[in-house]
Amino acid sequence: MTFAETKLSGLYIIEPKVWNDSRGYFMEAFKKAELENHIGSVDFIQENESVSTKNVLRGLHYQEGDAAQAKLVRVIKGRVWDVAVDIRKNSPTYGHYELVELSEENKRQLFIPRGFAHGFLVLSDYALFLYKVDNVYFPTMERTIDCFDSEINIPWPISPDEAILSEKDKNGKAFKDI
DSSP: OEEEEOSSTTOEEEEOOEEEETTEEEEOOOOHHHHHHHHOOOOOOEEEEEEEETTBEEEEEEEOGGGOOOEEEEEEESEEEEEEEEOOTTOTTTTOEEEEEEETTTOOEEEEOTTEEEEEEEOSSEEEEEEEESSOOOGGGEEEBOTTOTTTOOOOSSOTTTOBOOHHHHTOBOGGGO
8 A cells, every 4th residue: 555645744645556357356455554554553443334426515524522533434436525624723734625536446545534524525426435433423522514615615516506415514614613
């Protein structure tokens, strides 16, 4: 695997080595020792999966305080624009985001450390999205930032009217109010 730290400290794009032949392909999607060699100690305790259709926009989600989660995300089927926003108050990149295309073709993964809000937009007809987390989900500690917030200004390729959002995501807070 190759690990490329983005302009946001602690956020990594991970590209696995893929072996292809006439039968298909093989890759190591997760190797704890290799991840920790590049990123540091991470103890993933749960793996989640979601399926979403085209123009579904999920996020921008995070959990506060001790409930914060680090994530390792990837797409098994389809294609998404994945976004991580730095919400670490003392970070020099506070409020900045990284946008990465994850797809079944490129097999990229994104490691998102604690202290980031996360979301993604489905670009294909549907996407099967998989992610590992290092902390359990605490509904009372989850927060949502408006994914169309003008201060963050993510260049989504769709308008708010085209986006398919949950009620929770429709009611996301402005970035300045978090």
